[in-house]
Amino acid sequence: MRCFVCDARQIAPIFQLDELTKRFGDTTAVDRVSLSVGAGEVVGLIGANGSGKTTTMRMLLGLIRPTSGSARIAGGEVARAVVREGVGYLPDDPPLEERWTVGEQLDWWELVRGPARRRAEIEEVLRVESSKRISDLSRGNRQKAAITLTLMQEPQLIVMDEPATGLDPLVRRDLWAILRAAADRGAAVFVSSHVLGDIEHVCDRVIVLRNGRAVFDGTVDELACSSRRIVSIEFGQAAPRAVFADLPGVIDVMVHGSRLDIEVMGSIDGLVKAAAGFEVVEFSTAQPTLEGGFVTLSEEVDR
Amino acid sequence: MSRLPFVTRALRLRARSLAGWGTGTVAFVSMMIAIFPVVRDDSSFDELLADYPEPIQALIGGDVSLSSGPGFMSAELYSLMLPVLSAILAANAAAVLLGGEDERGWLSFVVSGPTTRARIVLETAAAVALVAAVPVVAAALTVVVGGPMVDLGLSAGPLVEVSVVMWVFGLLFGAAALLVAGAVGRRGTAVGAATGLVVFAYAAEVVGSVASWGRPLQLLSPFHHLVAAQPAVFGAPWPEVIVALAVTVAMTVVAAVLIERRDLVG
Incomplete structure (x- = not known):
């Protein structure tokens, strides 16, 4: 499946999956998925539970190896660390340090990933409570801290697995606005969510996975009109x-x-x-x- | 940017636990030092030891006199308690920091960026080395402070040598846990394997000491090569120490290779 934006602008995709397949024993979790996403695109990955969304994202980031096929970021093999320089990833259940405050968590992340140009801005927009301990936070506030970690270095490729989990409608709206703004600055955003109303409003394009296979790749309107x-x-x-x-x-x-x-x-x-x-x-x-x-x-x- | 952010993180996360173990070690060693004058001044302890069968004597450091400071500390601290403590702390730290962090998805979170898995393994190994040193250094400092009060007679040279041996012994089992965690990404498996190795190593030393059929097993035991050499009395067995360090480094490198080649768990 081709990247419309890349085709239209004649630019190289930020990432590309080619016939990506993952088997766990006899189970095929992801089955020959091919797609690419370009700079400035916000692409939603949707599918039922167990359809292969998380596995696809994990292969894209080199966390698990494909049984066959390949994943490339900016043209390079994802296994090479330098290729992942501009990646921001939010997993489904972000692991944070329970005993640290949000601020300490963000400070440490800057030690690992370098100065965070957008930290103050995102903390303000999401109303992150930096002085509180992670263990004292609600699910939604933990998620806000994790989102800040993911986005504060202004990554060129943003991969988020169910980012809206636990967020109230107002914060969800702010999150999508941040992602839209990141895409407008040239980032590629690849996001999965069960909140299809959100996907509908923010994504340029949706990809539907069903039993590990990509069964749709098109605009939100195209999919909606097929209902x-x-x-x-x-x-x-x-x-x-x-x-x-x-x-x-x-x-x-x-x-x-x-x-x-x-x-x-x-x-x-x-x-x-x-x-x-x-x-x-x-x-x-x-x-x-x-x-x-x-x-x-x-x-x-x-x- | 910090050069070793994963080392500092590991130590921060384990600071309370390490403070507890360090304090406990100080308390235990202080107690040993406090009772040493009683043992030194009562020859019946050495006579009692002399009545034991030779293999049992060997197990509790019987080829040295309990009335000497180095012999007493060797029997009471350096023959079992300190090396096992160092090994268990190191193995647990390695298992939690690599296997546990893989299971809970932290490793995936971090290496989705430019950080390599090998770097995580190497910095974890460095943190494990520091963890293994905590009880050893706590014990040594207690001896330095408390020893002169009771004329313990464990001078700086032997104290450094026995401390190095205890630390290397701990490192060895920490690296074993690191290897298993690198291979399978499971905290419980890594802790279980490393603890099992500690138990096997001690059992092999015991069996090898009391039964001739156990001698081949004894030769596989780090207890035999490092601890049973009684470094507090006779000095460090440097060739064995170097071999143990080489095995530690090899296991760490293999852990880094294995974790690069497998799927992350969480």
């Missing part, structure tokens, strides 16, 4: 069921007197045009959502 939904049309006459039953994308048509409830997948353009030939009293449909598209796609893949 199955109900369109209700109230006619000023007897409902013309036969006209709608054979339209492209229509799955089922239910007649309720002069009203049709039409289950449709994908674009409703043909349906609207067909309805225009009749007297329509009311036309209603739910807005397509990423969650709807994801559920529809998952069901289609499993079929």
Whole structure:
């Protein structure tokens, strides 16, 4: 799967996965996943539990080795430490030092990774409580400290596994704004989340993993529009069921007197045009959502 | 930037524990020093020891006199308690700092950046070396301060030599735990393996001392080569010390190689 931004701008991707595969015994956790992400992109990786998201991220960072295929950052093999110079990684359950204060934790991280240009800014935006001990923090406040660790060195590649875990809606909004700003400065952001509403608002592109395979790579709108939904049309006459039953994308048509409830997948353009030939009293449909598209796609893949 | 951030982190995290063990060692050694005059002035202890079978005498340092300071400290401190303490502390530190940190995902968090796994192993080894030294240095300082009060007679040269041997003994088992943690990334496995080795080493020394069939096992035991040589009395067995250091370095290097070649656990 190709990086749209890279293609459009003719630039090298920040990272590239090529036929990446990981097997644990007889189980294939990740199955020939190929994708690339370029500078300035915010890409969401979504999938059900156990679909291979974390394993894919861990192979991208060289933490586990692929059974076959390769992962490259800035063109170099991820196993080479120098290639990972500009990487910021937030794991699913960030391990922090319980007895240290947040400030001590951040100070030590600067000893390891060098001066943090964005530390003060991120601490302020996320309202990080630097003087508190990690062990005294709530789940959300621990997550804020870990996010600060990940982002404060202004990494060029940001990889986050469920970053919104434990965060309240206001902080989640601030986090996504920080990530968007990082992408606008040229970073590549690769993030997994079960909060599809967030992914929908911040990501340029989504990749759907299903049973270890990448089954979708496209824009949020493309995935959302592929969702199955109900369109209700109230006619000023007897409902013309036969006209709608054979339209492209229509799955089922239910007649309720002069009203049709039409289950449709994908674009409703043909349906609207067909309805225009009749007297329509009311036309209603739910807005397509990423969650709807994801559920529809998952069901289609499993079929 | 700190040159050794992982060493300083390791020591900060273990500071309370090390202070506790150091204090405990000082208290124990002080007690030994305090009772030495009683043993020195009562020849019945040496006579009692002389009545034991020869292998048992060897186990408790019977080829030296308990009425001499070096002999007494050798039997009471340097033949079992201090080397085992140094070894267990070192093994536990290595297991927690490498295997435990791998299990809880800290290692993944850190090496996702430019830090290499080999660097973590080497700095952990350095931290383990310092941990192993804590009880040894605490014991030596207590002897330096308390020894002259009771005419212990353990002079600076032998004290340094026996301390080096105790430290190297601890390092050896710390490196063994590091090797296992590097290979499998599990704290419990590393602690278990290293503790098992300490027990095996002591059992091999005991069995080798009392039964002829146990002699080959005894030759595998670091207790036999380092501790049973009674360095407080006879000086350090330098060739054996150098071999032990070489094995320690080799195990550390192998740990670094193995951890580079495997998937991280957490």
